[in-house]
Amino acid sequence: MNAPRHRVVVVGGGNAGISLAAKLLRGGCPDVALVEPSHVHHYRPMLSYVAGGAATLDDLRRPQVEVVPDGVHWYPDRVTAVDPQASVVHLAGGEQIAYGDLVLCPGSQVDWDAVPGMREAFATPHASTSYLPEHAPATWQMLSTLTSGRAVFAISDRHVPCSPVGLKPLFMAADHWRQAGLLDAITIDLLVEGSRLVGTARADRELRAVADDYGVRVRTGTAVERIDADARTLHLRTSDGADTLPYDALYVAPPHRAPEWVAASGLATDDSDGFVAVDPQTLQHRTYPRVWALGDVATVDTSPSGGALRKQVPVVAHNIPAALLGMTLREYDGYTIAPVTTSRSELLLAEHDRHGHEEPTVPFPDLARARRSLYLFDRHGEIQVYWHRLLRGKVS
Numbered sequence: 001m002n003a004p005r006h007r008v009v010v011v012g013g014g015n016a017g018i019s020l021a022a023k024l025l026r027g028g029c030p031d032v033a034l035v036e037p038s039h040v041h042h043y044r045p046m047l048s049y050v051a052g053g054a055a056t057l058d059d060l061r062r063p064q065v066e067v068v069p070d071g072v073h074w075y076p077d078r079v080t081a082v083d084p085q086a087s088v089v090h091l092a093g094g095e096q097i098a099y100g101d102l103v104l105c106p107g108s109q110v111d112w113d114a115v116p117g118m119r120e121a122f123a124t125p126h127a128s129t130s131y132l133p134e135h136a137p138a139t140w141q142m143l144s145t146l147t148s149g150r151a152v153f154a155i156s157d158r159h160v161p162c163s164p165v166g167l168k169p170l171f172m173a174a175d176h177w178r179q180a181g182l183l184d185a186i187t188i189d190l191l192v193e194g195s196r197l198v199g200t201a202r203a204d205r206e207l208r209a210v211a212d213d214y215g216v217r218v219r220t221g222t223a224v225e226r227i228d229a230d231a232r233t234l235h236l237r238t239s240d241g242a243d244t245l246p247y248d249a250l251y252v253a254p255p256h257r258a259p260e261w262v263a264a265s266g267l268a269t270d271d272s273d274g275f276v277a278v279d280p281q282t283l284q285h286r287t288y289p290r291v292w293a294l295g296d297v298a299t300v301d302t303s304p305s306g307g308a309l310r311k312q313v314p315v316v317a318h319n320i321p322a323a324l325l326g327m328t329l330r331e332y333d334g335y336t337i338a339p340v341t342t343s344r345s346e347l348l349l350a351e352h353d354r355h356g357h358e359e360p361t362v363p364f365p366d367l368a369r370a371r372r373s374l375y376l377f378d379r380h381g382e383i384q385v386y387w388h389r390l391l392r393g394k395v396s
């Protein structure tokens, strides 16, 4: 077989893949290849602001060629399978690439099968999501034109990237309705699958108080099982049994799943739900030591987020050469973050480890309290950090 061979092959050129490829080059790795089919790169956190009417898709897209680091060999193709015994990846175009180390970061995908009727509902003007770029602008169109009736916001906890940010469109819309004098005419329901709105007890309390102030009816332990798009009705599974709920506007942060080829390639385990079965601390595969994973596709035992990658990228960049040299591997503590707007001008942060213990980036001021400065940084500053530091491997 004459497959080209690279020292490190990175699968997926999203937040994780580009940041890691850049970090590896900075660390002196001589030969990094990237497999990424998309010619457009999205700064996905900004999708929430598109759905909240405070940004456009043009604000968050860049040509992929501008973010692939110089020196990386880019294959503009899609991985269809991995053969970890032979250390080879297979591409949709028929090509094979051999690797020394393989890093998997193809992210996760909306699990359409998990909620029958969701695809049909999103095809109407009455239901939408911020989780798909093609639907994010329609979310604000739907929310901003609602003048009365019932708005339902449903947030799954099944592998949703940074799931609490599903609250951003909710609170931005509620603030809009309040300013327009419409809040009393609109019934707002928030359905959350998990037991909390966010990963820390303190931020959870803050957000419930915010929801209460807008008159939002919060129901935890409640999942959308099926959507009847024609009748505009949700079929729910709650802790008290089955229920139904009609809607005039529906926002969904939908369940996600791993790409199917991960499990088909033998890289998942019975307990990893199809996601890449890595050690959550070292990010090294549990069976194949030359395979690594980070980002939304990895079993890291914490809520996936872009902020989590600030900690995961240096761990993998260190551990790849360290494992070869028999050195001690670095460990990722499960740090993750959820920035949640509480209005159209304020935001709070929930930062925590995989046990839910608070892990603030700075001890002071208290970032778990809503602030104008945090909103401005999240909306305008963070994206500059993303393009100019994170995607250039400038994380340590």
Ligand SMILES: Cc1cc2nc3c(=O)[nH]c(=O)nc-3n(C[C@H](O)[C@H](O)[C@H](O)COP(=O)(O)OP(=O)(O)OC[C@H]3O[C@@H](n4cnc5c(N)ncnc54)[C@H](O)[C@@H]3O)c2cc1C
Residues within 6 Å of the ligand: 011, 012, 013, 014, 015, 016, 017, 035, 036, 037, 038, 044, 045, 046, 047, 048, 077, 078, 079, 080, 105, 106, 107, 108, 130, 131, 132, 161, 162, 165, 259, 294, 295, 296, 297, 304, 305, 306, 307, 308, 337, 338, 339
């Ligand atoms: C609406 C929304 C809002 C968010 N808000 C925040 C936030 O405010 N703060 C925060 O920290 N995080 C946020 N996140 C989460 C954050 O964006 C993700 O955790 C992060 O993007 C994960 O990076 P990733 O590289 O693992 O996956 P992705 O960024 O999804 O990238 C995966 C890449 O892999 C490519 N790919 C897929 N399949 C293949 C294949 N077969 N072969 C090769 N390449 C493939 C894709 O084209 C894509 O480019 C948000 C996410 C969304 C969707």
